Amino acid sequence: MVEPQCSPRFSIVVPIYNEEDTIPELYRRVSAVLDMLDGPSELILVNDGSRDRSLALMRELHERDRRVCYLSLARNFGHQIAVTAGMNLARGEAVVVMDADLQDPPELILDLVEQWRLGYHVVYAQRVRRQQEGWLKRLFAFGYYRVLRSLADVDIPTDTGDYCLMDRSVVRVLNAMPERNRYIRGLRAWVGFRQTAVPFERDPRYAGPVKYTFRKSLRLAINGLVSFSTVPLRLSTYLGLMAAAIALIMAVLVIYWRFFEVNSPLTGFAAIAVAVFFIGAVQLICIGILGEYIARIYEETRGRPLYILSEVGGFETLTEPNL
Structure with a gap:
């Protein structure tokens, strides 16, 4: 068992929705990255109302490795809210947000951290290639990001998702925002600070069906346009x-x-x-x-809360979320 460490310097936030086939490999690769970081770290897994064994696997990982923390939402609140919940509870000086399907390679975290050490407050991963994705999805994504950038009130970088590293000062500002319709990559651009990109090739999904269907992607796209443009x-x-x-x-x-x-x-x-x-x-x-x-x-x-927690593990000193 890996013993817990106080005052983590790095927090890795990963929203989870029906990812029982991916969680073991996700942990293996992320834990290898955590071992190479120069400071105590925590891996925060956010169960977004999964119906498979995802939550049970999170509990097992927490018992085996005290660097693994988890929180379970009372139902499926959506990807952006799950990311927000993880950011609310993250305690690191640098907070990394990534997806669980391993299309965002965990090894890239080392490059993100390197740019953070150079003084950047936000380091986002920018896709230069999408492997094993249909031409229609690539065309839709290519057009959407450029339309959003041209219409938005702020400069939202093209071909970027939620995979990024944010300094504690940025996370503190995002956590204080009361918005309910969250579009993290847009809010991340809106807050400003020093930002830079790290290019990468997006890998194919490791296992299981695609969670972000065309309908969900379209809903997120509309949310981004409406939230950041009149x-x-x-x-x-x-x-x-x-x-x-x-x-x-x-x-x-x-x-x-x-x-x-x-x-x-x-x-x-x-x-x-x-x-x-x-x-x-x-x-x-x-x-x-x-x-x-x-x-x-x-x-x-x-005025309803963004989410409701049904179970929390690994935050023994935490009394309530930092909303």
């Missing part, structure tokens, strides 16, 4: 002006056809139907955009 709201205005311009043009054309092209096939019911359907579509799009922002206002005003 352009969609302006888009509603632009669509309304465009619809008004098209309606004015249609009115002029109808008058022209009425007097000069009496037998034109574009007059009558067809032209009116097209105009009605177009304006109706514009109205629904605008209502949907407004709904996204109103939903976030509603979420922020309800």
Whole structure:
């Protein structure tokens, strides 16, 4: 058994959701990295409502290695909330956030730490290649990150996920933010401080099915756009002006056809139907955009906790989360 160490210098936060096939290999590779770090470390595993043996494996790892801490959420609150919970309880001077599927190679932590020692407060891993991912997913990711960067109010680096190292000063600021719709990579960019990138090739998933389906990825993408840009709201205005311009043009054309092209096939019911359907579509799009922002206002005003803990292990001196 590896004995516990006081005042960890490094914290590794890993959200877990149904990763029983990956956890043993994850621990093997991360623990090897922890052994090479120049200071006491902790590995924080966050169980996000897993239905398999993930939580049982976390308990076993904690009993075997006291550097392993774990917390279990009362239900599945989502990836970003699980990351937030781990950051709230992390005690290290430097906090690393990574996924459990081993697409984020744990060995890269050493490079992140090296940049942190050079004085950077945020060191994010930037993907230069995605192995064994379909062309459609790569195309979607490529386009999304560039659209987000062009529309966002802050400079969010392209091709970056949540895999990063953050200094305690940055984590303290993020933990103090009351936002409920968390988009960690956006908040990380918003806080500022000295930031730099470490390029890497993203590995294929080690085992098990993909947890971030296209639907979840799309939801996260919309959350990022709405959380860090008001352009969609302006888009509603632009669509309304465009619809008004098209309606004015249609009115002029109808008058022209009425007097000069009496037998034109574009007059009558067809032209009116097209105009009605177009304006109706514009109205629904605008209502949907407004709904996204109103939903976030509603979420922020309800005042519910971000998450609920059902079990905690390895934080013996901790009385309550650092919210």
